[in-house]
Amino acid sequence: MVTAIAATLTTFDRIAKVPATTWWTLAAIIAGIFVVVPLIRKLRQISGIWITFGLFLGVVLLSAHWIYHRTEPAILKPFVDVVAPFFPTKAPPRR
Numbered sequence: 653m654v655t656a657i658a659a660t661l662t663t664f665d666r667i668a669k670v671p672a673t674t675w676w677t678l679a680a681i682i683a684g685i686f687v688v689v690p691l692i693r694k695l696r697q698i699s700g701i702w703i704t705f706g707l708f709l710g711v712v713l714l715s716a717h718w719i720y721h722r723t724e725p726a727i728l729k730p731f732v733d734v735v736a737p738f739f740p741t742k743a744p745p746r747r
Contacts, residue, residue, distance in 0.1 A: 695703060718724035719739045724732045 716739070718728070719732055719736050720742055722736070722741060
């Protein structure tokens with residue numbers, strides 16, 4: 653009976669076995685919350701046209717990246733296949 657109690661892991665032992673990347677991810681999530689909440693409060697005071705412009709600019713930049721590198725999600729592949737010939741793309745790797 654004594655060995656069974658001694659063999660069980662304490663809470664500290666279980667926490668110590670959690671990989672460090674898990675703790676860094678958790679810390680990043682918590683830090684992100686502390687950054688996003690004031691940012692959302694500040695965005696509520698800004699005119700809607702600026703938010704629309706920012707979102708449009710973000711979508712354009714993300715689409716340009718996808719077209720150039722051809723890293724679009726699978727669901728958008730048919731659309732990018734139609735649009736891509738009109739824009740520059742990265743040269744395929746030489747073999």
